[in-house]
Amino acid sequence: MTLARSHPYLCHVVPKDKSPSSTGYSPSFTDSIDSPNVIPSGPREQTSASSQLTRLSSSSSKRNEVKVVACFGYHPWFVHRYTLHDTPPDKSTHYRSLFLSHKPTTTQKQLLDTLLPYLPDPIPFRPLLNGVRANIERCLKNGKLVMLGEVGLDGQARLRWPSEARHLYVEKSSMEGVWNDLKDQTKSGGNDETRRGQDDDEEWKRLTPFKTVLSHQRAILDAQLELAVELGINVSLHSVAAPGPTAEALLALKKKHGKHFTHRVNVDLHSAGGWSPSFWTQTAKNLPNLYASPSILITGRSISAPDLIRSISPDKLLVESDSHDVRLSGQLVWAACVWIASCRSWRLEGSTPPTTGVRGKEQNTGSKWGSETGKESENKERENDRTVDPTEPYETDGDEVWTVRQLERNWRRFMKLDE
């Protein structure tokens, strides 16, 4: 096992959307379930929480300590449940404003009317935001690392068909017209058919065509971002199919708060949000506090991802798994490191020297992180230690950058750990 491979120093962990804890952070995230592009609708699914798992290394006595950074916030998949009115409107008014605001079809109107009894009453968001504030302030008071997140915008997420209305899905599916209209929209990445047989014992997962209007998502996001600026904490930002609106939200915050935002609050666009390389470059120019953490599972879906990785400033790259399964975190973070190293032509700790004629440092010095061709015993000793000290200067061979240490230094800068 290489040293770097055993060193999952940062991964983004997705929330469990079935049994949220009252604190918004569940330590049982190891068995969390993620449903990309699905807005849960059940009453058990009212909060979102995510966590950043990191194994930090430093020269302090806390060396090699595993730390979890709690994150508090409301994810865009859930925000249809909340109203910004202190006195909630009735269900019909609320959901119509969220789901039927843009040229709804007759079928969609009928479907919403049908499902309305099974949707939860809207909940005022202000008290929930106060809860987020209280959680964050408690962490800060106790000297714990804390972030806002995941929060963000999602242009693709669709309301999950309420499990209590499961019988209606079956009935509707036999109705010509309704089914024809819905069947394309209820596919979930082609997985529905394969899931169909599994769902008897698992959580009901079907989608409606309803997406929460972006203006509502933005209002919920803005309220939470204001809190991050006020409290000076970082943000884990979800952005799917919404690069323009996401950038607008961040730039509006910069316009309003200036350096109070850009120099106090770092923002991680997790999995790089599916942004195009050119859009990233253009936006990052104006937002010096914007980082991105590519992942194999999500970022890797895009054909332009390698170009995106190359377009991100080396000091703004983070890395994540973006997997619900924490058991895969080490492998996925390592895979992302390998990928980033490949895209950027960076050296990779623990790997054999490139064969492109560039001489690896371990060949003449017995690199601390290199293959076991040099000082084997020293390497093994350090492998057992399983840490990389990011406070050490980068080991470079000419202009080469060592991936793990570069990413870890970025993480420390992002989290302001050395300030």
Ligand SMILES: [Zn+2]
């Ligand atoms: Zn996300």
